[in-house]
Amino acid sequence: xxxxxxxxxxxxxxxxxxxIVDRPPTDRPRSYFDAESASGDPLAEALFAIEGVTxxxxxxxxxxVNKTPDADWGAVRAGVERALVEHG
Numbered sequence: 464x465x466x467x468x469x470x471x472x473x474x475x476x477x478x479x480x481x482x483i484v485d486r487p488p489t490d491r492p493r494s495y496f497d498a499e500s501a502s503g504d505p506l507a508e509a510l511f512a513i514e515g516v517t518x519x520x521x522x523x524x525x526x527x528v529n530k531t532p533d534a535d536w537g538a539v540r541a542g543v544e545r546a547l548v549e550h551g
Contacts, residue, residue, distance in 0.1 A: 484551070516542075
């Protein structure tokens with residue numbers, strides 16, 4: 464069973480959102496600054512497949528996703544929810 468987003472929290476960066484999930488997404492934090500560096504991590508690859516996603520931080524208690532300034536938060540958040548259910 465995948466992860467479920469319980470809430471999205473704003474961050475000081477208007478192009479980043481903190482995703483609070485229903486259980487720890489990992490036992491070791493990892494961050495990726497581009498899709499190429501996420502190769503081999505199914506969850507990170509799924510998050511980078513969302514149009515507009517630029518960086519990903521998978522922490523032991525949450526996930527933070529950054530997007531391009533012109534990407535729509537509604538579409539990005541919906542994609543994050545799908546990716547976490549399918550790959551989390």
